């Protein structure tokens with residue numbers, strides 16, 4: 001029987017690359033999306049080329065949706081081995097201008113969503129010595145002006161990862177986080193030449209990362225090759241934080 005993985009926010013970007021990579025590794029993937037059903041179906045088709053997958057809509061900031069996403073893994077594939085908490089949003093603003101709604105939306109999705117998805121998944125992960133990978137950010141380690149909400153959520157994900165890793169290590173469940181730096185995305189493609197060269201000057205490897213760079217680390221962190229690694233936050237940032 002194939003192992004089973006849930007990837008939240010898998011309709012595009014880093015989550016899509018993670019879903020397809022895990023399918024290539026032999027996982028039945030539960031491809032979660034929130035609004036982009038068409039894109040999620042395209043990701044499912046790419047996963048299905050390797051291992052059968054399923055698509056499920058669900059907003060990770062809602063507890064009932066988290067329960068439904070996990071139930072989808074169990075009813076579709078009869079178990080759960082891996083949870084990747086990737087779904088994330090930004091709502092940037094300077095603190096003095098940031099609304100409570102902008103703060104709540106980012107914390108509810110990025111941090112509370114990670115907490116709720118992990119809580120809903122844990123009893124299944126404990127049955128099979130499974131693992132969790134949480135997608136944090138370089139911003140959760142070094143901060144970024146205009147992103148107090150996002151930085152707090154991503155720093156929270158690191159503390160959550162360490163605490164849960166300590167709670168469940170005795171059950172052989174491993175919990176790790178990845179802190180991506182600047183990953184090529186719709187956002188980075190929109191930058192002008194000046195902004196691009198300014199950003200590149202802060203990256204020792206002098207290039208942006210790709211979604212595949214992050215997906216390859218997820219593939220390692222959920223595999224037996226990383227069996228002695230838990231509670232860690234690993235940067236995929238070209239050396240920005242060291």
Ligand code: NAP
Pocket residue numbers: 008009010011012013014015032033034035036037058059060061086087088089109135136137138179180181182183184185
């Ligand atoms: P993206 O392209 O904007 O994709 C975000 C994904 O999250 C989409 O699939 C979206 O689904 C989903 N999503 C958003 N809110 C959701 C919710 N409430 N419930 C379920 N799914 C939800 O983002 P990305 O750049 O790939 O980033 C993925 C993760 O990496 C995020 O956690 C982000 O913070 C982190 N990260 C990214 C970078 C970077 O440079 N790109 C750097 C550091 C960290 P729909 O489109 O279907 O709504």
